[in-house]
Amino acid sequence: MGSALPLAILLSTALADFAPQQAGSEPLEPALEARVQRLGKQLRCAVCQGLSISDSPASMARAQLDKVRAMVSEGKSDEEIRDYFVARYGEWVLLQPEAHGVNWLVWLGPVALLLIGFAVIARQLQKKPAAAPQASTEQQAKRPVQAPGDEDEYLARVRAELDR
Amino acid sequence: MSWRWSVLLAAAACTALVVILAKGFGKDPHQVPFMLAGKPAPAFSLQKLDGSGKVTLSELKGHPVVINFWATWCGPCKVEHPVLDWGYRQYGRQAEFLGVVFEDTVENSRAFLKQSPTPFPQLVDPQSQTAVDYGVAGVPETYFIDAQGTIRGKHVGPLSLDALTARIKDLVQPVAQAR
Numbered sequence: 001m002g003s004a005l006p007l008a009i010l011l012s013t014a015l016a017d018f019a020p021q022q023a024g025s026e027p028l029e030p031a032l033e034a035r036v037q038r039l040g041k042q043l044r045c046a047v048c049q050g051l052s053i054s055d056s057p058a059s060m061a062r063a064q065l066d067k068v069r070a071m072v073s074e075g076k077s078d079e080e081i082r083d084y085f086v087a088r089y090g091e092w093v094l095l096q097p098e099a100h101g102v103n104w105l106v107w108l109g110p111v112a113l114l115l116i117g118f119a120v121i122a123r124q125l126q127k128k129p130a131a132a133p134q135a136s137t138e139q140q141a142k143r144p145v146q147a148p149g150d151e152d153e154y155l156a157r158v159r160a161e162l163d164r
Numbered sequence: 165m166s167w168r169w170s171v172l173l174a175a176a177a178c179t180a181l182v183v184i185l186a187k188g189f190g191k192d193p194h195q196v197p198f199m200l201a202g203k204p205a206p207a208f209s210l211q212k213l214d215g216s217g218k219v220t221l222s223e224l225k226g227h228p229v230v231i232n233f234w235a236t237w238c239g240p241c242k243v244e245h246p247v248l249d250w251g252y253r254q255y256g257r258q259a260e261f262l263g264v265v266f267e268d269t270v271e272n273s274r275a276f277l278k279q280s281p282t283p284f285p286q287l288v289d290p291q292s293q294t295a296v297d298y299g300v301a302g303v304p305e306t307y308f309i310d311a312q313g314t315i316r317g318k319h320v321g322p323l324s325l326d327a328l329t330a331r332i333k334d335l336v337q338p339v340a341q342a343r
Binding site: 020024025046047049059060063064066067070086087088089090092105109113116 | 173177180184193196197199200203237267268269272291292293295296297298299300301302
């Protein structure tokens with residue numbers, strides 16, 4: 001059983017159909033190629049899960065990166081290249097969503113939650129333990145006389161609550 | 165901050181979270197949005213696989229066009245192959261059918277078509293640049309372009325006879341009726 005699994009994997013790999021790797025376009029001069037790779041890191045590969053076209057080994061990603069390279073060599077701006085991909089694949093293609101509309105929630109939500117958390121903690125730390133409220137003279141008169149030290153603070157607070 | 169405000173804030177945060185999660189879970193993470201519906205079809209001029217010349221999209225203006233992106237390594241493409249063959253025989257007079265080989269070698273494609281020939285032109289797309297222009301996100305994908313050169317829609321995955329018939333009928337009727 002132990003040796004059957006590797007054999008099965010080997011056979012299935014040998015017999016399966018797979019996309020033959022096509023050669024990508026030639027890298028541009030270093031400064032431009034760095035721009036290609038930087039843009040590629042921002043674009044999601046269409047057939048992968050959360051991988052950029054620069055990082056994915058998929059042939060689809062290679063084709064998309066070739067397109068970026070062609071557009072960079074044509075002198076297109078970063079914005080034009082991003083717009084080209086958004087026009088075809090929607091904002092889904094951007095690994096870093098644009099900060100506008102509902103997308104602001106993604107950017108500001110975590111910061112807002114952190115701030116609220118800090119505010120709650122700060123408020124709790126600043127809170128002093130509540131002092132036992134003083135009962136009125138009339139209420140005190142109603143109580144049975146006790147020797148000093150007979151009544152503890154907790155009991156006094158319970159009485160004060162009941163007297164309200 | 166009073167307890168009422170705290171409860172309101174917590175309720176608002178929970179509602180926002182539920183809405184965001186519902187929106188996220190309602191989507192298929194594998195589904196790539198299709199943005200080119202209703203837009204002009206990207207122009208191309210591609211060499212035929214059999215070497216008998218080029219096909220240029222602009223020359224087909226005035227005719228509805230069906231473009232199928234496929235590959236020999238793609239199982240569903242092989243399942244779809246006879247459907248497209250049938251589609252061409254059935255509707256070949258109403259629409260132009262084109263196949264575009266996606267991320268495959270010319271040798272593999274020719275060998276496959278030798279065994280299972282198609283009656284419509286098959287095109288070579290160097291480095292899949294036309295596929296990227298069309299927003300292809302896998303194969304098989306079939307694009308339906310009307311006589312005015314506007315993309316009416318795309319079908320992701322293998323076409324069935326019914327799906328192809330419905331798409332062709334939609335394609336050949338005037339835009340006003342289609343809406």
